Amino acid sequence: MREDGIGRKWTEQEVALLTEFYPLTPMAKLVLKVGKTAGQIKNKVANLKLRRDQSFLDATRFKPGSLGPATHNWIEPGERRDTGKYISLKLPSGEWVLDHRWTWEQANGPIPDDCVIVARDGNIKNTALANLQLVSKDEHCRRNRVRKYPAELQDVILAQQDLKRAIREKS
Structure with missing residues (x-):
């Protein structure tokens, strides 16, 4: 013992x-x-x-509506945190949302189920509205398939795919 x-x-x-x-x-x-x-x-x-x-x-217990004692891990609504790949935003309800999605929805309304938000400059942490773009999930997959190629070829491959799609639609 x-x-x-x-x-x-x-x-x-x-x-x-x-x-x-x-x-x-x-x-x-x-x-x-x-x-x-x-x-x-x-x-x-x-x-x-x-x-x-x-x-x-x-x-x-904390009383409803009180913040309780100031603790080291309390995060105020409206604060942002970097999760590595994304920036998350804490809403007043206590819910966490992705900042780029929140920014888009505040300016343009809800994101359709078949679409995603992408960053024009490739940095999703840059959540300026001018940097965000709504694309279909199909378009998003098409863009990501060319990421394995050098930057010089990516634009050429995407332009070629756009041309082929336009030809198919005309036929």
Whole structure:
């Protein structure tokens, strides 16, 4: 058996302490009083079906509409974060959306299901409206197939495909 009490059965005294103090005592204080880890206490509480007192829950929860204490990971609505490939924007509802899609939708309305937004300069993190373009998913696939070729050939290949499509449509 380990000195820290892990692997040791719960004594009647520990169970009594837990039963008495759990409803109104924060976890950090319970760990000290009972002499068990937070994980052990959580497991035992679940087995005993103990519940926190409503007054304790009311005192420790954020109130609706409050930001709660200033925390290191709170992100205000309207802030942006770089996820690597894209820029995400936090809405007032708490939902995260892709910034380029949000920018387009604010100016032009919803994006049709068969279309995507692409960046004219190839940098989707540049979310200026002038840089964004609505293209069909078919067009997007066609453009991406030529990315493996050198930049000089990409324009030629795309122009050739446009010419072939125009000829087919005339026939």
